[in-house]
Amino acid sequence: xxxxxxxxAIKINFQLVFSPENIAERSVYAYIVFGEKIHLIDxxxxxxxxxxxxxxxxxxxxxxxxxxLIISHAHPDHIGAATAIKKQTDCKVVYHDGxxxxxxxxxKQFRERPIPGFHTLVGGSVSPDSLVKDGDRLQLEDGLVxxxxxxxxxxxxxxxxxxxxDGALVTADALPLPGDLxxxxxxxxxxxxxxxxxxxxxxxxxxxxxEEPIQGSTRIQDRMQxxxxxxxxxxxxxxxxxxxxQDDMQLCERVVKALSLPPFAVNxxxxxxxxxxxxxxxxxxx
Numbered sequence: 001x002x003x004x005x006x007x008x009a010i011k012i013n014f015q016l017v018f019s020p021e022n023i024a025e026r027s028v029y030a031y032i033v034f035g036e037k038i039h040l041i042d043x044x045x046x047x048x049x050x051x052x053x054x055x056x057x058x059x060x061x062x063x064x065x066x067x068x069l070i071i072s073h074a075h076p077d078h079i080g081a082a083t084a085i086k087k088q089t090d091c092k093v094v095y096h097d098g099x100x101x102x103x104x105x106x107x108k109q110f111r112e113r114p115i116p117g118f119h120t121l122v123g124g125s126v127s128p129d130s131l132v133k134d135g136d137r138l139q140l141e142d143g144l145v146x147x148x149x150x151x152x153x154x155x156x157x158x159x160x161x162x163x164x165x166d167g168a169l170v171t172a173d174a175l176p177l178p179g180d181l182x183x184x185x186x187x188x189x190x191x192x193x194x195x196x197x198x199x200x201x202x203x204x205x206x207x208x209x210x211e212e213p214i215q216g217s218t219r220i221q222d223r224m225q226x227x228x229x230x231x232x233x234x235x236x237x238x239x240x241x242x243x244x245x246q247d248d249m250q251l252c253e254r255v256v257k258a259l260s261l262p263p264f265a266v267n268x269x270x271x272x273x274x275x276x277x278x279x280x281x282x283x284x285x286x
Contacts, residue, residue: 003205003213004166006144008032010055012044014077017117018264028077028209031170032056033163035144037067040091041161041170042209045080046123049088052081066091068140072172073158074099074109076121078209083124092129094138096150098157100128113269132159151197153190154183160197167204169220171197175227177210181265182234186276191231191285198224232286234259238277248275 002008009029016024030052031041038061043052053063066089072078073096082103086093095103102109106125110118132138134150147162154173161170174193176182184190198221206214206223214223234255241254252271256263261270 003207004168006034006166007163007168007207008034008055008059009207009213010044010052012048012051012077014045014121015117016115016264017120022264024262024264026077029207029211031207033140033144034059034061035141037141038065039068039070039140039144040066040085041070041207042072042078042172043069043081043085045077045121046084047081049081049084052085053088063089068092068094068138070138070146070161071095071099071103072161072170072209073155074102075113075155075173076115076118078172079103079106079126080122082126086126093126094130094132095128096133096148096157096159097131098150098152099155100131100157102155103128115269134159149196149200151193153186153188153193155185158193160193162200162203164202167202168207169197169200169203169205170207172209175206175208175210175224176230177208178226178230180210181261181270182230182273183269184231184273184276187231187235187273188276188280188283188285191228194224194227194231228286234274235277235280235285238274239281242278242281248272251275 011027011029013027016026028044030044033039069085069091104125104127106122132148136148138146149160151158151160151174160174206220214220237258238255248271252274253266255274256265
C-alpha cells in the first residue's frame, strides 16, 4: 500500500514453527521507496522476493529497477530474502557494521540466536556493498536522501532511517509493540534509542516493522511512550523476579508467567532480553 508520495508498505506473513502443535503466525513490514530507481528497506523472509517483485510489477516497475537494499538489522524476517534479491537485481546492499557478522554469516547468527525454523526463514548470507554508521546521509538519487540513525538495543547494529523530505521515519523493530513479545538484546540500549527517536523533529509518519504506519505527531509520540512503558513494565517485572542461584531460563520462565506471555516465550532469545535487566538494576533507565 502507498503511504507517502514515495514510500509503499508491503506486509509479509510467515510462521515460527516451534513444533507441529505450536506454530506462531507472524508478519513483518518491508518498505519500498519509489524514485527514478527502486530502493528497498528490509526484505522479509526467504521467498518474500516474489511478493516484492510482484508488487513492483503491479506498479509498473520491475526488479531491474532495484538499486539498493538497506537492511535495518540482522534478524531473519529482515534479511531472509536478501540473497535472492541481490542475485536477481545486483542491487547495492547496505547495513550497519554492528550486525555484519550475523548478516555475512547467517550460520553464525543461528548458532548464537537459534530461532525455530531459522534456515527456512533465511535464504543465505549477504555481504555489504556499503556499511553505514550513525549520522550518515545516503544520497540515493537526486532529491532522495536518507539519514541513518543508529538505534541499538533490539540488536547491536539496528538502524532507523529518516526521510526528512517525506517526514517519514522507519524505526524497524526499535519500538516494542504492546501486546506482542518484547524482543530486544539490551533493555538499556533499547530505552536510550527510543528516547533518541523521540527527540527527532518533523516526523509525520512512522514505519514500524510490526504494525501499520503511524501518522500524526501526537500519535507518534504516544506510540513511542507506549514502547517505553512496556519496557518499564518488563524491567520492573524482571527485577522483582530475580533470585539468587537462579539460571537464565528459570528467570525467563518466571517473567513469562508474570507477564502472561505465551508459553513459547520461554526460550533462549527471550531469556537474553530479560537477563539484560540485571546490569541496570541500580540505574535510572526511565
